[in-house]
Amino acid sequence: MKTALITGASNGIGLELAKIHAGRGGNLVLVARNKPKLEELKAELEMQYKVLVLIIEKDLSVKDSAQQVYEEIKRLNIEVDYLINNAGFGDYGMFYETDWNKEFQMINLNITTLTQFTKLFIKDMVIRKSGKIMNVASTAAFLSGPTMAVYFATKAYVLSFSEAIANEVNDKGVSVTALCPGATESGFQQTAAMQESGLVKGKKLPAAKEVALFGYEEMLKGKTVAIHGFMNYIMANVVRFLPRALVVKVTRKIQGKA
Numbered sequence: 111m112k113t114a115l116i117t118g119a120s121n122g123i124g125l126e127l128a129k130i131h132a133g134r135g136g137n138l139v140l141v142a143r144n145k146p147k148l149e150e151l152k153a154e155l156e157m158q159y160k161v162l163v164l165i166i167e168k169d170l171s172v173k174d175s176a177q178q179v180y181e182e183i184k185r186l187n188i189e190v191d192y193l194i195n196n197a198g199f200g201d202y203g204m205f206y207e208t209d210w211n212k213e214f215q216m217i218n219l220n221i222t223t224l225t226q227f228t229k230l231f232i233k234d235m236v237i238r239k240s241g242k243i244m245n246v247a248s249t250a251a252f253l254s255g256p257t258m259a260v261y262f263a264t265k266a267y268v269l270s271f272s273e274a275i276a277n278e279v280n281d282k283g284v285s286v287t288a289l290c291p292g293a294t295e296s297g298f299q300q301t302a303a304m305q306e307s308g309l310v311k312g313k314k315l316p317a318a319k320e321v322a323l324f325g326y327e328e329m330l331k332g333k334t335v336a337i338h339g340f341m342n343y344i345m346a347n348v349v350r351f352l353p354r355a356l357v358v359k360v361t362r363k364i365q366g367k368a
Contacts, residue, residue, distance in 0.1 A: 111135060112131075113137040113139065113191050114193075115138075115194065116141070117194065117195055119151065120144040123196055123246065126321075127325070132161045137162040137163065138155065138161065139190065143169050152165050172218070190234070190241075191240070191241055194244045195246060198264070201216060205259045216260055242287070242330070245288050248290055248291060249292045253361050256362035273288065273334055287328055287329045290338065291342075293315050
């Protein structure tokens with residue numbers, strides 16, 4: 111029976127990943143800020159699937175929050191087989207107008223906490239010669255994103271970082287997967303205040319459950335870069351052969367308000 115630690119597990123892709131893992135008989139450590147939602151999910155999963163679920167209420171945008179979660183897990187003598195760094199958020203608007211405090215939290219969560227979680231748990235996995243890590247990136251990782259400059263940059267970091275460490279541990283019995291979904295019906299758009307963006311307004315977006323299942327299966331296979339959706343896969347690969355200035359202009363047009 112495998113134990114998975116999932117961050118940002120109270121909604122969206124993280125919540126669906128928790129349901130998928132529990133449905134396969136796995137125990138869970140769920141981390142998020144929203145304690146009532148975590149408690150509700152814990153009760154549902156434990157009753158339906160007869161698994162053990164530990165919830166940890168934590169604001170992961172705060173410095174050393176990953177260390178605190180790691181120490182709590184060690185204290186309880188829990189061995190994490192799958193680390194899923196799903197927590198993250200974005201913000202929409204021109205960089206010269208957006209709020210620095212929100213962007214600072216975004217960088218802390220999307221980059222610093224994800225990296226610290228990976229650092230802490232990958233050492234244990236290498237010693238055991240087993241374990242899987244999935245870092246949720248985005249198709250934004252392949253682009254520069256006017257109107258979401260910091261968010262796109264954080265996801266580029268996640269992709270690059272994940273690919274590099276996947277190479278470092280590929281002979282250690284450990285795999286690292288960067289899940290790269292496109293726009294997903296997950297609540298992300300509301301948090302990022304981008305409902306009016308041409309990327310999502312009026313579009314039929316894939317459900318979080320669909321993206322979560324794809325990512326989970328690709329993680330089990332040990333796939334390094336998992337791009338959800340055929341058109342997203344084409345886009346991510348085609349942009350490498352186009353002039354960067356053109357790609358930025360097209361992204362700006364797509365991201366603009368519809």
